[in-house]
Each structure stands twice: as C-alpha cells, then as structure tokens.
Amino acid sequence: MRPAHRPVALTAVLGGFLLGVLDFIWIKYVPYPFGNLGNSSAVWAVAAFFFGFWVRSGWLRAAVGAAVGLVVAVPSYYVAAALIQGDEWAVLWAPPSLLWMFFGVLAGVLFGIGGTWARGRGWQQILGPALPGAVLFAEGGLEIRRIGDPNYGNDPLWDALIRITLGVLAVVLASRTNRQRAFALATALPLALAGLAAFLLGGFR
Known part of the structure; x- marks a missing residue:
C-alpha cells in the first residue's frame, strides 16, 4: 500500500x-575515511531514490517530494553549520547555496522517479535499481581520477572503494531478484560513465 499524500509531504x-x-x-564528527561521505552529492541522490522507492507509485509525488527534500536539506545543512561551529548565516542565501538547491531539484526529480521505477515492471525494474549504483560509481570514478594527486593523499583510493561498495549495496537492496540485480548492475556501468561526464561538465574535478 502506498503512503497517503500527507505523510509523503511531511516525510519530504x-x-x-x-x-x-x-x-x-557526519562531516564534523565521523572520522576518516567514512567521514568523507558527508561531502558526497551521490549520497543525497541515493536518499532521493529511496524516498521514491518508499513512495512506491505516482512518479509526480515521488519527483516533487524528493526535490523538496533535497532543497530543504541545503539550508538545513548551513543552519547546522551556523549553530554548531559559528558559520555565517549569510551563506544560506549565497549563490552557491542557490546553485545546490537547483541541483537538488534536478537530482530529486530524476532519482525520485527512479525509486518508483524500481518497483515497476519491464525496463523500469532494471533501470530504476541501476540509478543509485550508477551515481555512486560515477562519484567513485571522480575519486579514481584523483589517485596519485599529492593534493589528495590516500583519500581518493578509500573514497572510491567505499562508493563502489555502496553502489553495489544500493543495487542489491533496490532489486527484488538476483536476475534483476545482475541486469541492474550491468546497466549501472554505462550509466556511471554518463554520470561521470555529467559531474565533469558540472565542474566537479
């Protein structure tokens, strides 16, 4: 049974x-290397996916709810930063914050709908579970590109391994059968290459 509109809005x-x-x-208190996950935009995308997965059906509800959740998360992050470590409140409405909110809308729509696809049939039940794996693999690809860069030390190797592992786990959890998991993982790989290209075009290095 899918949740009603009010619980969906409240949860978002x-x-x-x-x-x-x-x-x-998480960023402030969880030690390396897992603390670096707090800087992962892919983790936020996966959160949007599992919101859509929980919504079950109704792609519009999933898309809007996931987008609202990610948009709300941005100022909430900076409010926590201001309260906990005394950051400037003006960051809440600075251009970078607005840009992250814009990215939140895009990611929320795509991955929120993807979460409902994971419960669908045919191509949807393959493409849906592939999406969270693909975005984590893509971010892992960014980290692999940094291996050997003295500015990053050993961080990229651990960050890549953690993201790839989480990507596999996300596909496994979002799929219902081993056959579906195998096809979703195979689909996630080319999607990850597209995602890596999107990250690079978006200015991530």
Whole structure:
C-alpha cells in the first residue's frame, strides 16, 4: 500500500531537514575515511531514490517530494553549520547555496522517479535499481581520477572503494531478484560513465 499524500509531504520536509543537519554532523564528527561521505552529492541522490522507492507509485509525488527534500536539506545543512561551529548565516542565501538547491531539484526529480521505477515492471525494474549504483560509481570514478594527486593523499583510493561498495549495496537492496540485480548492475556501468561526464561538465574535478 502506498503512503497517503500527507505523510509523503511531511516525510519530504522533515527528511530533508534531517538529511542536511545529519550530513553536517557526519562531516564534523565521523572520522576518516567514512567521514568523507558527508561531502558526497551521490549520497543525497541515493536518499532521493529511496524516498521514491518508499513512495512506491505516482512518479509526480515521488519527483516533487524528493526535490523538496533535497532543497530543504541545503539550508538545513548551513543552519547546522551556523549553530554548531559559528558559520555565517549569510551563506544560506549565497549563490552557491542557490546553485545546490537547483541541483537538488534536478537530482530529486530524476532519482525520485527512479525509486518508483524500481518497483515497476519491464525496463523500469532494471533501470530504476541501476540509478543509485550508477551515481555512486560515477562519484567513485571522480575519486579514481584523483589517485596519485599529492593534493589528495590516500583519500581518493578509500573514497572510491567505499562508493563502489555502496553502489553495489544500493543495487542489491533496490532489486527484488538476483536476475534483476545482475541486469541492474550491468546497466549501472554505462550509466556511471554518463554520470561521470555529467559531474565533469558540472565542474566537479
């Protein structure tokens, strides 16, 4: 049974608030190498996916709810930063914050809908579970490109391994059968290359 509209709206807002606050706390207090996951935009995309997965059906509800959640998460992150370590409140409405909110809308729509696809039939049940794996693999690809760069030390190797492992785990959890998992993982690889290209075009290095 899919959740009603009111719980979906409430979960989107409260979930987004918690995502932003907990993400900042994670970065600040969780030790290396797992603490670096707090800087992962792919993790936020995966959160949007599993929101859509929870919504079950109704791609519009999933897209809007996931987008709202990611947009709310951005100022929530900076509110936590201001309260916990005294950052400037003006960051909440600075251009980088607005840009992250824009990216949140795009990621929320795509991955929110992808979450509903994972419960669908035919091509949807392959493409849907492939999406969270693909975005984590793509971010892992960014980290692989940094291996050997003295500016990053050993961070890229561990960050890549963690993201690839989480990508496989996300596909496994979002799929219902081993056959579906195998096809979704195979689909995630070319999608990851497209995602890596999108990251690079978006200015991620």
